[in-house]
Amino acid sequence: MKKCINRRCNKLLDNDFKFCPFCGKLQEVKKKTTRARRTKGTGSIYCRKDTKSKPWVAMSCITGSQKYVGSFSTKLEAETALKDYEYNPVTDFNITLSQLHEQWMKQQSYKSLCDSTKSNYKTSWDNTNALFNFEKLHICKSSSLYIV
Secondary structure (H helix, E strand, O other): OEEOOOOOOOOEEOOOOOEOOOOOOEOOOOOOOOOOOOOOOOOEEEEOOOOOOOOEEEEEOOOOOOEEEEEEOOHHHHHHHHHHHHHOOOOOOOOEHHHHHHHHHHOHHHHOOOHHHHHHHHHHHHHOHHHOOOEHHHOOHHHHHHHO
16 A cells, blocks of 8 residues: 555555546656756856747856857757867957858858849958958958058
8 A cells, every 4th residue: 555646635545556546646756857967167058948049058168257159949059069169169359250251151141131232242252352361359440451
């Protein structure tokens, strides 16, 4: 004999009952599953409830403080991006203009532009080839005057 797991019912039942005949409560205790945690210092991935298009957020703590890596549609995309960032951290200080342009061309906003607009951007990009390998930090007014 065992007691019903419902605290309000708490009646004595036979051991072979799967449901309580008095309250209808399932008599099997669910085992709590523990989720796998990331090791310390490898960043974090969490799901935001307030956004539906890209709810998964990846944060890195390689530099000692939390750095936003990006938002993603799936947890797998967030894990992949975080892993890529851990191996090759691209910050605002060491990204070149060429890398920034490549990232922008992969964005959905760029892909949704019409062909003539893309053509105009490509022409402008081709005219700024002197800035391709400068880091963003070093691009200043004098560099832009040199190109113009």
